[in-house]
Amino acid sequence: MRVALAQINTTVGDVWGNAERAARALDDAVRAGAELVAFPELTITGYPPEDLLMRPAFVQDNLRALEELAGRVPPGVVAAVGFVDLAGDLYNACAVLSGGEVLHRFHKRHLPNYGVFDENRYFREAEETAALSLGGSLVGVSVCEDIWYPVGPAREQALGGASVLLNVSASPYHRLKGLYRERMLGVRASDHGCYVLFCNLVGGQDELVFDGRSAVFDPGGNLVCRARQFEEDLLIADLHPEEALVRRLHDPRPRKETSDHLSVIGVPRESKPLEEMEGTEEEDPVEPRVEPSHSEEGEVLAALVLGLRDYFAKNGFSRAVLGLSGGIDSSLAAVVAVRALGAENVTGVLMPSEYTSGASNTDAAAQAKSLGMDTQTVAIGEAFDAYRDMLAPVFLGLPEDVTEENLQSRIRGNILMALSNKFGWIVLSTGNKSEMSVGYSTLYGDSAGGFAVIKDVPKTLVYRICEHVNEAEGREVVPGDVIRKEPSAELRADQRDSDSLPPYEILDPILEAYVEDDKGEAEIVASGFDAADVHRIARLVDAAEYKRRQAPIGIKVTSRAFGRDRRMPIVNRYRERAPEDGP
Template sequence: MRIALAQIDLVVGDLSGNARRSIDAIEAAREAGAAITVLPELTITGYPPEDLLFKQHFLDDARVALDDVAAATSGTVAIVGFPERGGDAVYNAAAILADGEVQGIVRKVRLPNYGVFDEYRYFGAGDHAAIVEVDGVPVAVTICEDLWLPDGPAAAAAAAGATVILNTSASPYHRGKGHQRERMLAQRARDHVAVVALCNQVGGQDELVFDGHSVILDHEGLVVGRAAQFAEDLLVCDVDPAAASAARLRDPRGRLAHRPALGTPVRTVARLTTAATEHPPTSTPPRHGHPQDESPHGDGELFPTLDPIAEVYAALVLATRDYVAKNGFSTVVLGLSGGIDSTLVLLVAIDALGADRVRAIVMPSPYSSEGTQSDADRLADAVGVQRMRLGIKPAMDAYDQILAEPFSGLEMDLTEENLQARIRGNLLMALSNKHGWLVLTTGNKSEMSVGYSTLYGDSAGGFAVIKDCPKTLVYDLVAHRRQVTPDAWGTDGEHDVLASIVERPPSAELRHDQRDDQSLPPYDVLDRILEGYVELDLGRDQLVDRGLPAADVERVIRLVDLAEYKRRQSPPGVKITPRALGRDRRLPITNRYGG
């Protein structure tokens, strides 16, 4: 059986556009001889559509778009996700399309309601597993988490005879997620003694980025086809369902699965014949995987996976590109300080959009060092972006004059430091208003966690590229990007501008001789505390038991709790860690628990 997985970049709410993308993908798969084409979860609407699902006319229009896709199917079967209105509920559903019509509908049974997911808010749950018979082969159709656990719809369908399990998914990325998902799918293939094929969405959607990384595994859990990460792709793969069927005769575990305690009922929703029962073999591309990826039971392209840091960088680039494009911007602007954070944001922006669509604004104050300013200039020259220099001293003097009377007799403190950041934020937003540029903020997760940022200053903007990147990861990402083009950074003879930026002690440069380590613990310590407190919900005693300094733990916990109100007002930024600030972590602002 030839299976095609069409991981496409969908736009939430673009019903007609998503339908066109689906039709194009199905046509390409049919031309490649696929019997079945699987598209991502909620293909028609994009994922997650959120409160659009409360609009009756949105659901009606989604069904019209689905019927348009169905009308374009002939000679192949397509699995296309859509929101199905059924009585007083909406279901996360997958339509079985063939011969120009909707031949059957499968409803998602397992609804996630953790982390970034709110599916209980929107959907009713299906009550049965579904099998589609395609060219005589029983094929299970599952939706995302219906395959995640050992029991449930996938297990029930396999026990009822399905030798191929298809999964339409919108599984958002975080660091390492693709490899975790692939290992889980390998176990499910072995558990159910079935071919497993998962098609995952790709692309950025607000704070989420989807990595693609669609995959097909044989009944022994070996990868026989893997699509690209962070790019649209059509993966076409020949699999052998008969090998799974033969293996079940030798595996007694499957016989136990027929017990009534398995739970989920199974229905055959369609019996279909395609024009793809005979076709030439797929061309055999070079194998990129490890030896254990080789399998005699299937043959498809195996894209190599990225290393952990390259993977995160690719996620940032895709998320930035899609946020800019899907929201109608052509150009972005950022403040370039010569520090490590704005450097990373600049590099991501030019890789996402091209240097001609990025503007860098250098905004020196009397406290800006010659080193950071010259490195900002050198970096802009090295990457070829337009830069503009706007000194902020005149604005600082104007504020001093305006505030002289109400500040009379008071010492200079954080107020004056914050005014500098707010002046810069105002300048960037003025350029945004005048030219229609999107402002990219440059704050990282470590600083945002503890409130080491200025409200309406460096936090002002439209998209926070590295919002979920801890400071230590920022350094790793810049080092990775430097290695990609190692000869690009020596813009004036011996000087390596990226090396200079990486080696300089981090500083906000809002007063003379300021350094971040005067206000915060060292970043390697800070990030370990934040990982425990923010991502793992550990308390102070547990953190200290991990060998972290008690005084630092107390201080960081207090800062994190106090800064919740700031984070609520920050722009969206791409999720990179398992628990991002925002949708993943929801704590009250008014809160006296204290850790």
């Protein structure tokens, strides 16, 4: 059985464009001799369609686009395509298409409702389990979350005799998730003694990125094929379903288990061999292809680039502008922007003040030159003086403090937004996750923008990615002085981040434990951190929720990002009470 996994980059809402993109991949798969062609979850609608699903016209157009795509699937070929089914209620579904017809509609049973997922808001759970009879072999079809459960549709299909388990998926990326996901899929293959085919979505959608990395596992749980990460790809593989039967004959354990009735869907077969069909090529054996994995830093960088590129392309934006301070954060944001959009579509703005060091100006200019991007310089000294003069009567007798620091940040934000309005550029904010966590940012200042490139990247990871970029390219793409110098907002004389925060090597692990892992203060302290640091950081994180709620969206790359992934109330009086405090 020759199969093709078509990991394509769909766009939410573009039902006709998505169907056409699938049809082009289908043609390529047919020319390669594929008998079974799989596409990602909700191919027709894009993922996640969210409240578009509450519009009847959208649901109906999705059904019409599916029917149109079915008309392009030739006899002898089966296509498995994700779509939204309407059968009294909405279902997250996978249609089986062949010979111009919709042969069956598989419905998703396990609807995720955690993290970034809200599927219980929109869909009804499946009530039946079925499999395809294809060329004398049973193929079980499931949708995304259904393969993650040890007990579920995939197990029932395997117990019912399926030798191939196909899972169509839209599994969002976070760092190192690909390895974890492959371990899970390998376990499913070996537990059930079946081939497991995993076809994943690729591309960016708002704050989500889908990394592709579709894969095939043999009945022993071994990785046979892997598609590219963060790129569209067509993965072709030759399966030998009799291997699953041999494994089943030698493993008596499944005989001790029972499953509910499995419906078997027959697929009409062509009377002549597939290779003789018009337009196909000679079927030589396919050499298994296993694309290499990125390093952790490399995959996060690729996710940022893809997420930003698709955010611009799918929204019709063309050019970006960002502040270039000579610091590590704006340098990484510029690297991502240039890789995603091209140097000709990125403008960096230097906005020096009386507190900006000469080294920072030099580093910002060097960064722009390294990337080949355009720059503008707009000094903020006169505007800052004007603000102070205007406010002097109101602030009479009061010392300068964070107010004056934030004024500078807001002036810079106004300049970037003015350029955005005048030229139609989209402002990229450059704050990292560490700063976002503790509120080390200025509302309507450095937090202003249309997209926050690195808002989910901790500061220590920012440094590692910049070092990775330089090592991978064999030159200082990010100037060495930017990486080596101590971080500073440069909003007052001799300012350093360490004046306000613990060193990032201490701060980031505390934030990961508190924000991503939901650990309590006592548990974090017990793991070796200073109690005063932990308590202070937890309070800063809680107090900054109102700021984060007003910040632009950015690309999710950690296991738990701010926004739809972590939903905390702004009005929130809960404070952890230490056991010694008593009731």
